[in-house]
Amino acid sequence: MHYFLTEEQQMIQDLAAQIAKEKIRPQRAELDATEEFPWDIMKVLAQSDLFGLYIPEAYGGMSGGVFENCLAVEKLAEGCIAIATTFAASGLGAYPILLFGSEEQKQTYLRPIAAGKRLAAFGVTESGAGSDVSGIQTTAVKDGDHYILNGTKQWITSGGEAEIYSVLAITDRSKGPRGASFFIVEKGDPGFTFGKKEKKMGLRASATRELVFQDCRIPKSRLIAREGMGFIIAMKTFDKSRPGIGALGVGLSQGALDIAVEYARKRIQFGKSIINHQAIAHKLANMATKTEAARALVYSVARYMDSDPGDVSKLAAMAKMFPGDVAMEVATEAVQVLGGYGYMQDYPVEKMMRDAKILQIYEGTNEIQRNIIGQELSKEYGRLKETFF
Amino acid sequence: MHIVACIKQVPDAKNVRIDPNTNTLVRQGVESIVNPFDLFAVEAALRIKDETGAKVTVITMGPPQAEQALRETIERGVDESILLSDRAFAGSDTWATSTTLAAAIRKLGDVDLIICGKQAIDGDTAQVGPELATLLDIPYATFVKEIGLMGESHFRVTRQTDEGTEVWKLPMPCLITVLKEVGEPRLPSLRHKMRAKKAEVPVWGIGQLGLDAEKVGLSGSYTQVVRVFSPPRRTDRVLIEGLPEVQAEQLFNYLKEAKVPGL
Ligand SMILES: Cc1cc2nc3c(=O)[nH]c(=O)nc-3n(C[C@H](O)[C@H](O)[C@H](O)COP(=O)(O)OP(=O)(O)OC[C@H]3O[C@@H](n4cnc5c(N)ncnc54)[C@H](O)[C@@H]3O)c2cc1C
Numbered sequence: 001m002h003y004f005l006t007e008e009q010q011m012i013q014d015l016a017a018q019i020a021k022e023k024i025r026p027q028r029a030e031l032d033a034t035e036e037f038p039w040d041i042m043k044v045l046a047q048s049d050l051f052g053l054y055i056p057e058a059y060g061g062m063s064g065g066v067f068e069n070c071l072a073v074e075k076l077a078e079g080c081i082a083i084a085t086t087f088a089a090s091g092l093g094a095y096p097i098l099l100f101g102s103e104e105q106k107q108t109y110l111r112p113i114a115a116g117k118r119l120a121a122f123g124v125t126e127s128g129a130g131s132d133v134s135g136i137q138t139t140a141v142k143d144g145d146h147y148i149l150n151g152t153k154q155w156i157t158s159g160g161e162a163e164i165y166s167v168l169a170i171t172d173r174s175k176g177p178r179g180a181s182f183f184i185v186e187k188g189d190p191g192f193t194f195g196k197k198e199k200k201m202g203l204r205a206s207a208t209r210e211l212v213f214q215d216c217r218i219p220k221s222r223l224i225a226r227e228g229m230g231f232i233i234a235m236k237t238f239d240k241s242r243p244g245i246g247a248l249g250v251g252l253s254q255g256a257l258d259i260a261v262e263y264a265r266k267r268i269q270f271g272k273s274i275i276n277h278q279a280i281a282h283k284l285a286n287m288a289t290k291t292e293a294a295r296a297l298v299y300s301v302a303r304y305m306d307s308d309p310g311d312v313s314k315l316a317a318m319a320k321m322f323p324g325d326v327a328m329e330v331a332t333e334a335v336q337v338l339g340g341y342g343y344m345q346d347y348p349v350e351k352m353m354r355d356a357k358i359l360q361i362y363e364g365t366n367e368i369q370r371n372i373i374g375q376e377l378s379k380e381y382g383r384l385k386e387t388f389f
Numbered sequence: 390m391h392i393v394a395c396i397k398q399v400p401d402a403k404n405v406r407i408d409p410n411t412n413t414l415v416r417q418g419v420e421s422i423v424n425p426f427d428l429f430a431v432e433a434a435l436r437i438k439d440e441t442g443a444k445v446t447v448i449t450m451g452p453p454q455a456e457q458a459l460r461e462t463i464e465r466g467v468d469e470s471i472l473l474s475d476r477a478f479a480g481s482d483t484w485a486t487s488t489t490l491a492a493a494i495r496k497l498g499d500v501d502l503i504i505c506g507k508q509a510i511d512g513d514t515a516q517v518g519p520e521l522a523t524l525l526d527i528p529y530a531t532f533v534k535e536i537g538l539m540g541e542s543h544f545r546v547t548r549q550t551d552e553g554t555e556v557w558k559l560p561m562p563c564l565i566t567v568l569k570e571v572g573e574p575r576l577p578s579l580r581h582k583m584r585a586k587k588a589e590v591p592v593w594g595i596g597q598l599g600l601d602a603e604k605v606g607l608s609g610s611y612t613q614v615v616r617v618f619s620p621p622r623r624t625d626r627v628l629i630e631g632l633p634e635v636q637a638e639q640l641f642n643y644l645k646e647a648k649v650p651g652l
Contacts, residue, residue, distance in 0.1 A: 015582060018576060018577070023576070047576070048576060048579060053579075
């Protein structure tokens with residue numbers, strides 16, 4: 001379908017698609033098996049300028065927005081969402097700096113991120129604080145010109161590989177939700193180490209590790225915005241990043257659909273291609289329709305977001321949740337279309353099904369997205385004075 | 390430093406057919422690509438540029454649509470490109486092609502290194518590089534798999550030969566033809582893609598090159614293609630198809646029927 005992309009947006013799509021086809025597809029199965037971090041592909045992406053899509057030119061980027069980034073993420077995800085997640089997670093780590101950082105912080109950190117020379121990561125989750133971010137225990141205590149961090153972040157994407165970390169820590173417990181703040185921590189800072197790499201169901205080429213802070217001393221200039229802004233920064237960052245997770249879902253769905261349709265046309269049972277068995281054709285029809293619906297949702301939310309509207313939490317949640325659910329369904333159905341072959345690791349849909357599950361969990365589970373949408377609906381309709389009966 | 394890479398647009402070999410009636414290549418509907426070996430020439434040039442800041446110019450002789458091949462190299466980071474195109478160039482053999490390329494390089498003037506791919510996948514002659522160096526009267530090395538700077542005015546190149554490898558020192562200006570070992574061609578970048586879209590690609594014909602029409606194209610060619618044909622197909626082939634397991638079974642049955650000992 002034609003989404004009226006500009007010439008530049010088409011170039012972004014073409015370039016990301018070329019990288020997916022030539023570099024990601026041939027390597028995805030092996031990277032999944034070895035769980036090796038995809039540095040080679042990150043270097044290709046760095047050289048492609050795609051890491052800077054959403055970053056202003058003044059900081060070495062391409063001055064695009066959420067939409068341009070989604071276009072690239074989607075195409076990379078058609079190849080492999082573990083690699084596309086590694087790419088997108090750098091953006092997640094960069095957004096707190098981009099949205100709330102000082103001019104100096106932007107110059108220092110966004111330039112290498114835009115150039116893909118350094119990866120960024122986002123550290124919020126802890127063992128006791130997943131969906132409920134307010135439960136975090138990591139603390140940052142001011143000590144003269146420094147802050148001292150103590151605590152452990154869990155399941156941080158690109159942990160140990162990234163060099164720039166946006167980390168949420170409590171600066172004043174007595175202030176409740178207004179007592180958390182974001183800091184920039186660099187790999188190599190004293191007292192900052194990493195836990196072991198997690199073994200995962202899917203997303204295996206993406207590294208997931210603990211960030212361990214033991215009297216980690218960082219200059220006070222690493223505070224993002226002001227003390228107490230932590231939760232606001234986290235929420236605004238999620239608004240920008242969630243359509244990107246949706247784009248991962250769209251890409252994964254498209255990749256699974258492509259394989260399922262091609263296979264269904266070639267596989268013959270009972271004397272005809274299985275696509276000519278209506279049960280399979282209907283499955284493929286549902287998969288294709290939902291994939292397109294997810295894409296249309298992600299594109300329109302991302303475009304709307306780039307027009308700088310007010311509160312977009314509800315739309316961001318929709319653009320994260322729906323494509324994630326679609327991807328899980330489409331990948332599962334793709335395995336069904338391929339039958340026993342789909343269950344074998346020799347065929348890519350087996351990995352896609354394992355990978356898809358993460359889309360319903362990270363960056364806020366899909367239950368949490370529904371909570372957000374529900375709360376926003378209640379607020380919206382509460383403001384209306386009219387009745388629809 | 391100024392490096393010139395010579396490239397050729399060729400039909401995508403995966404899709405080429407020969408018309409059995411006319412014995413000519415069927416080019417209609419066949420996509421054109423940059424000769425794969427020439428992408429290594431461009432990559433070799435870009436790697437020297439990465440290191441030294443050299444300027445890289447890419448030239449090709451071909452029909453107007455060969456401009457697309459040049460733009461593809463700009464997408465990968467080449468600075469400038471020139472299309473050598475003129476009706477008079479049609480039907481060139483390798484000698485006439487080299488004559489035309491040599492004229493363009495003379496016109497460019499300040500060239501320190503010329504890089505060609507080891508051969509083109511359509512003609513497979515591997516002649517243009519050596520002929521071009523001969524016409525320009527500069528030293529050359531073929532089948533180069535490694536190149537680096539050696540002091541201010543020399544290159545150190547490693548050649549792959551049937552017997553082994555040779556390391557040569559070549560003075561500037563010189564010409565090399567390269568193998569795929571020089572490095573995997575990089576992909577385009579978004580900035581270069583945007584630049585390529587807008588880039589001016591000058592077209593030089595015999596006028597601009599100061600060439601005599603007799604010396605180029607068909608009339609400047611010493612060789613002519615009399616006939617192109619595919620070798621007759623053997624019809625006693627058995628094609629096994631399907632999933633690997635099915636293929637294995639078919640092969641097993643075939644060998645068994647053929648009474649291959651041991652089965
Ligand atoms: C591979 C991977 C990568 C990750 N990368 C990062 C990263 O880079 N940075 C980072 O900070 N975090 C990261 N995370 C953490 C991720 O964001 C959390 O796992 C997620 O937010 C859910 O938290 P939890 O796992 O603790 O689940 P819990 O919060 O314990 O939830 C368990 C279940 O209860 C449900 N639930 C919880 N509360 C509610 C509620 N109020 N209403 C309805 N249902 C509810 C959830 O939806 C879920 O189904 C990553 C996680 C994984 C698995």
